[in-house]
Amino acid sequence: MAFKRAKITGVGRYLPDYVLTNEELESYVDTNDEWIRTRTGISERRILKDPDKATSFMATNAANEALKDAGVSAEEIDLVVVATVTPDYLFPATAALVQKRVGAKNAFAYDLSAACSGFLFALSTVGSMIESGRIKKALVIGADKMSSIMDFTDRSTCILFGDGAGAVVLEETNEDTGIVDFIQYTDGDEDNMLYQPAGGSLHPATEETVKNKQHYIKQDGRSVFKKATEGMADVSSEIMEKNNLKADDVAWLVPHQANLRIIHATARRMGLDKNKVMVNINKYGNTTAATIPLCLYDWKESLNDGDNIILSAFGGGLTWGAIYLKWSK
Ligand code: COA
Numbered sequence: 001m002a003f004k005r006a007k008i009t010g011v012g013r014y015l016p017d018y019v020l021t022n023e024e025l026e027s028y029v030d031t032n033d034e035w036i037r038t039r040t041g042i043s044e045r046r047i048l049k050d051p052d053k054a055t056s057f058m059a060t061n062a063a064n065e066a067l068k069d070a071g072v073s074a075e076e077i078d079l080v081v082v083a084t085v086t087p088d089y090l091f092p093a094t095a096a097l098v099q100k101r102v103g104a105k106n107a108f109a110y111d112l113s114a115a116c117s118g119f120l121f122a123l124s125t126v127g128s129m130i131e132s133g134r135i136k137k138a139l140v141i142g143a144d145k146m147s148s149i150m151d152f153t154d155r156s157t158c159i160l161f162g163d164g165a166g167a168v169v170l171e172e173t174n175e176d177t178g179i180v181d182f183i184q185y186t187d188g189d190e191d192n193m194l195y196q197p198a199g200g201s202l203h204p205a206t207e208e209t210v211k212n213k214q215h216y217i218k219q220d221g222r223s224v225f226k227k228a229t230e231g232m233a234d235v236s237s238e239i240m241e242k243n244n245l246k247a248d249d250v251a252w253l254v255p256h257q258a259n260l261r262i263i264h265a266t267a268r269r270m271g272l273d274k275n276k277v278m279v280n281i282n283k284y285g286n287t288t289a290a291t292i293p294l295c296l297y298d299w300k301e302s303l304n305d306g307d308n309i310i311l312s313a314f315g316g317g318l319t320w321g322a323i324y325l326k327w328s329k
Contacts (some may be wrong), residue, residue, distance in 0.1 A: 005132035007178030009072025009329060010169035013144075013297040015284065016048040022159070029155035036159050036181070037282075041260025045162025045285030054088040056097035058165035059143035060295070065103050066139065070169035074102045077169075078135035081126055083289040085116025085316070086144045087111055096140065107139075116195070116206070116256050118142055118289035118313025120184070120206035122321055123170070123311070125248045127179040130172050140168040142289030149196055151216035160258070161217070162285035166293025177305075177328035183239050184321030190227070194219040194316040199216035216238045227263050231320035233269035239322040240270060247271035251307035251327075256314055257281035257291040266312060288315070303327045 022033035022046045032158050043313055048058065067074060080102075082095040095109035114121040119142030126138045144164035152158045158192055180239040198214035199205055211213060230256065241248065253272055255263045260281055267277045278295040287294060296303075303309075307327040 002004055003174060004133060005173050005175065005178035005197065006127035006170050006177070007173045008168045008325070009171045010066040010071055010072065010295070011293060011297045012062045012065025012167045014058040014066070014165045014295055016046045016058070016163050018047045018049045019287055020162070020287050022196070022275045025159055026251040027058045028152050029158060029260065031159055031327050032153045035148060040160060041279070041283045042159065042283045043282045046164055048145050048163040053213040054148070055084050055086050055143045055145045055165070056088045056094045056101070058145065059098045059141045060092060060101040062143065063098055063139050063166040066167040066169050067102065070171070070325045072137060072169050072171070075106055076137050077104040077107045077139055079126060079129065080104055080107050080141070081112055081122045081138065082141045082143055083112045083114065084143050085113055085115050085288060086148050088147060090219060094143070098326070102139070102220040104139065106193065113285040114315060114319045115317055116258060116286070116288050116291070117313040117317065117319035118315070119166070119292045120311055120313040120321050121319065123179065124184060124323060125264045126170055130170060136172045138170045138172055141165060144288035144290055146217070146225060146288055149217045151213055156218070156221055157217050157219060160279050160286050162287050164284055164287035164290040164294055166290045166297055167176050168293055168296065170244040175328060177326045180324045180326055181243055182241060182326060183235055183242070184319060185231070185235065185319070187318045190318045193318065194224050194228070202253035202295070225259065225262065228258060228263045231318070232256070232262060232266040235320055235322045236266050236310055237269050239324050243324050245308060245324070248291050249308050250310055251276065252303070252309045253277045254292050254295045254309060254311045256312065257284070258314065270310070304328070
């Protein structure tokens with residue numbers, strides 16, 4: 001059987017127009033622009049205001065742009081995966097809604113839930129399916145409408161997140177490029193450190209759960225910060241070592257955008273200069289599964305064939321991991 005890899009051939013995104021600034025948040029909770037910028041790196045984030053639009057709307061727009069960028073028609077797509085923790089419905093999958101709306105009528109479709117590591121886990125899963133020869137072309141989408149689970153009276157969480165979607169087309173290649181390696185971890189012991197308490201089968205929606213604000217995101221920020229800093233730095237340096245990559249060999253770090261201090265700690269451990277690190281948390285905040293493809297979109301004109309790129313993420317679960325990919329389009 002011929003050597004196969006999976007490579008990204010198109011990138012797309014959707015960001016809502018509404019810009020929620022730190023100044024506006026000052027009118028909701030006891031916070032200030034200076035605290036938010038210095039503790040997180042965030043200046044503003046996008047919010048999908050239209051109550052009739054949700055994650056599938058953003059994911060569909062991002063997917064259409066990725067298909068156009070790749071020059072691939074929707075009918076050629078074999079698989080659509082949407083990584084999200086804010087699906088339109090618990091079921092059917094948001095990916096099924098996207099499959100219909102983009103016209104990917106030959107594709108099967110499902111969602112993947114790994115919170116902020118969702119896009120990374122989806123990319124490795126779909127990439128492995130392409131490498132196996134089972135499928136040839138896929139849409140991998142990270143999309144979250146975090147504003148649907150944000151408590152705008154809780155200053156410890158409402159300043160952090162934003163809405164958005166990023167998508168890539170992943171295709172089979174016989175070249176020595178694309179996804180080269182990945183390392184991924186989960187620690188299910190810490191299920192209460194970062195979670196949405198109600199709305200699942202354990203605590204279905206009741207008057208009580210709504211009254212107690214259990215449908216909003218809850219997190220122990222300080223503990224998540226510590227775990228995320230360790231996890232992202234460890235796994236990023238681990239994948240470099242495993243693939244004999246020195247800092248000079250790495251062209252870009254594409255980190256999940258949760259906190260600028262976590263990003264800088266990861267880059268430091270990898271020995272990378274800041275100019276090799278993609279950072280857009282200032283503009284979009286933490287868009288959960290969308291952060292990594294949104295970075296790839298913002299930097300796509302700066303990516304060159306042969307660039308060694310490390311994607312790295314950490315999120316609820318707890319989940320974390322890194323992907324080593326060699327760029328070519
Ligand atoms: N504005 C002003 N003050 C705030 C605040 C806000 N929005 N949020 C918290 N504070 C206060 C706290 O109450 C605390 O006050 P105290 O010292 O009087 O008790 C103080 O600021 C420090 O709080 P702490 O939680 O220790 O701050 P921190 O430096 O850990 O930063 C986060 C908080 C949430 C920014 C940080 O922990 C973080 O980014 N965690 C990772 C979270 C994440 O992104 N997870 C998503 C998936 S990876």
